[in-house]
Amino acid sequence: xxxxxxxxxxxxxxxxxxxxxxxxPISGHTALYWYRQRLGQGLEFLIYFQGNSAPDKSxxxxxxxxAERTGESVSTLTIxxxxxxxxxxxxxxxxxxxxxxxxxxxxxxxxxxxV
Amino acid sequence: GESVGLHLPxxxxxxxxxxxxxxxxxNSASDYFIWYKQESGKGPQFIIDIRSNMDKRQGxxxxxxxxxxxxHLSLQIAATQPGDSAVYFCAENMGxxxxxxxxxxxMLLVSP
Numbered sequence: 001x002x003x004x005x006x007x008x009x010x011x012x013x014x015x016x017x018x019x020x021x022x023x024x025p026i027s028g029h030t031a032l033y034w035y036r037q038r039l040g041q042g043l044e045f046l047i048y049f050q051g052n053s054a055p056d057k058s059x060x061x062x063x064x065x066x067a068e069r070t071g072e073s074v075s076t077l078t079i080x081x082x083x084x085x086x087x088x089x090x091x092x093x094x095x096x097x098x099x100x101x102x103x104x105x106x107x108x109x110x111x112x113x114x115v
Numbered sequence: 116g117e118s119v120g121l122h123l124p125x126x127x128x129x130x131x132x133x134x135x136x137x138x139x140x141x142n143s144a145s146d147y148f149i150w151y152k153q154e155s156g157k158g159p160q161f162i163i164d165i166r167s168n169m170d171k172r173q174g175x176x177x178x179x180x181x182x183x184x185x186x187h188l189s190l191q192i193a194a195t196q197p198g199d200s201a202v203y204f205c206a207e208n209m210g211x212x213x214x215x216x217x218x219x220x221x222m223l224l225v226s227p
Contacts (some may be wrong), residue, residue: 004158033214040123042204043217044198056214060184091158104168104215 002026004107006092012113013082021077021110025094030098032103035091036061043091049075050097082114122200125222134192136221138205143186145207149215150190151177153202162190163205192223200225 005024025032035048045059046062049069060066064082069075079086089111093104128134140148140225146167151159165172165179165188172179188205202222206215 035217042219045214045216048214093158103161103164106151106160108156108158 001023004092004105006090006107006110008060008110009086009108010111010113011115015084015114016081018078018080019082019112021079021092022094023075023077023094025073025075026094026096026105028072028096028106029094030097031095032069032075033093033095034067034077035093037089037091037109039088045092046077067099079112082112084114085110087114093108123220125178125224127226128195129223130195130197130225130227132195133193134193134199134223134225136190136192136203136223138188138190138221139188140165140188140205140218142207142209142216142222143183145216147208148179148181148188149186149206150177151204151217152199153204153220154188155201165193195223195225197225197227199223 004026007084009023011019030051032049036046037042037043047054047060047067048056052069064080067077091106091109091111092107095104139172149164150162152162153159163177163179165181170181176193180189192199200223202220203219205218208215
């Protein structure tokens with residue numbers, strides 16, 4: 001597609017339930033990133049994929065968080081046993097590799113609310 | 116009323132004024148810097164970038180200044196318009212495949 005697509009755009013879940021958030025990067029973008037943004041806050045790095053491997057997952061806040069990516073396409077961020085502090089907007093970004101422009105293209109995010 | 120958790124620095128300007136948004140970055144090894152604009156309910160959008168071998172770069176109505184000595188980055192917006200109202204983030208990285216590290220953001224409010 002023309003941009004980074006994330007689904008769902010909004011998700012309300014009960015505390016303790018598992019959720020899956022999906023990201024479709026721009027076609028041909030080999031690098032994919034997940035960030036978390038709490039209300040009124042900056043962007044908190046979670047995990048980075050190069051192809052389907054994750055060379056940097058240092059930002060995942062706990063073992064309840066995991067992510068995977070199929071080849072150089074879709075990525076899924078899974079949060080198990082959700083807690084209220086997980087409520088945030090989860091942003092996905094992708095970037096082509098090679099060249100000299102290191103800027104990311106972001107999706108519109110998934111707003112997760114844990115009640 | 117005030118929303119819990121909102122504590123972004125805010126810059127309020129009148130339409131037509133010039134705006135300057137500042138950012139202090141943390142890593143002296145960073146060699147690439149970007150400014151992003153985030154409107155309500157949307158993901159951050161690329162505005163302009165600059166490499167560490169430059170101290171100024173101009174785009175359409177925007178200028179980014181880089182002072183590596185004091186690790187300071189600024190974004191200047193000329194003739195600010197109501198559509199410029201958004202949260203602005205600076206971001207840094209060390210090039211290559213390293214991840215971008217984002218600053219806390221500044222909210223720009225433009226009054227007509």
